[in-house]
Structures are given as structure tokens and as C-alpha cells.
Amino acid sequence: MQTVLRPREYLSKEDFILAAASGRRVLHLGCVGFSDLLSEERVILARQSLHWKLSQVADVVGVDYSAQVVEQYSKLGIFTSIVPGDVQELAKLPLGRRFDVVIAGDIIEHRYTCDRYNAKCVRPPELLSVPVGQVQGGRGACCFI
Numbered sequence: 001m002q003t004v005l006r007p008r009e010y011l012s013k014e015d016f017i018l019a020a021a022s023g024r025r026v027l028h029l030g031c032v033g034f035s036d037l038l039s040e041e042r043v044i045l046a047r048q049s050l051h052w053k054l055s056q057v058a059d060v061v062g063v064d065y066s067a068q069v070v071e072q073y074s075k076l077g078i079f080t081s082i083v084p085g086d087v088q089e090l091a092k093l094p095l096g097r098r099f100d101v102v103i104a105g106d107i108i109e110h111r112y113t114c115d116r117y118n119a120k121c122v123r124p125p126e127l128l129s130v131p132v133g134q135v136q137g138g139r140g141a142c143c144f145i
Helices: 013-021 039-046 050-057 067-076 087-092
Strands: 025-029 059-064 082-084 101-103
Touching: 013 050, 013 101, 025 050, 039 067, 050 059, 059 087, 067 082
Parallel strands: 025 059, 025 101, 059 082
Antiparallel strands: none
């Protein structure tokens, strides 16, 4: 007979992240999202994004590779604290501070490898959110715990 594990209650990943980040200095990697959509759709969805919600409860700085989208958000006043750049090269970016919480929720599985992250700007983080599943090179979330 096979044992089936069932959760006792549902845990909202987003609610958990927001609670853990509240009142803290947060570095949100790959924060833009929706970069494949038209500009108008992207702007509407930006105000529903995790980054928007984080900016309401924490001192958040984002890093994203989509420089054009970052520039658009900045010009429109939607997000003004996103730095365009490669999250694998954090030491080269003008972040200007250390962070309590690092969130890397939906980028790692795209093309990144665990050993390329340079987190000198981060004191031992209390939370690092990563996707569950296969990461390039066969490495998973255990690389970040």
C-alpha cells in the first residue's frame, strides 16, 4: 500500500514571502516579469505583481535583465528601484547596500546555475524563494538553503 502525503493546510507562497519580507531590506531577483507581453498589458499587470506587493511592505530593490522594461517602468513611475543587470553578476551592480531577504522566485530555471550567483551584497539571508523542480545542471533548491 502506497502512502499519500496530504498537506494539512494550503500555504500561499506569495503570502509567506510578503510576511517574511515585511519591514525588511529585500533584494528581488528577476522581478520584472511579463516581459513577453505588450507594453500596455505589462503595465497593467505590474501593479498586481509580487514586486509591486513587496514594494508596499518592504524596502525593496529589484534586479532584472530586461533593461527596456526596467526603463519603461521607471519612466512611468511604476517601479523606481529596479536595477537593470545580470543577477549572476550582482557584485558588478550598483546596489549600494546589503539585504536581509533575497527572493529569486522565477528565474533560476530559465538559464542560471547555482554556482554562478555572487551574493556578496547579502548577509546571510533569511529567505530565498526558489522554484521547485529541475534546475540547469541538475542542481535544485538545495544549492540555496
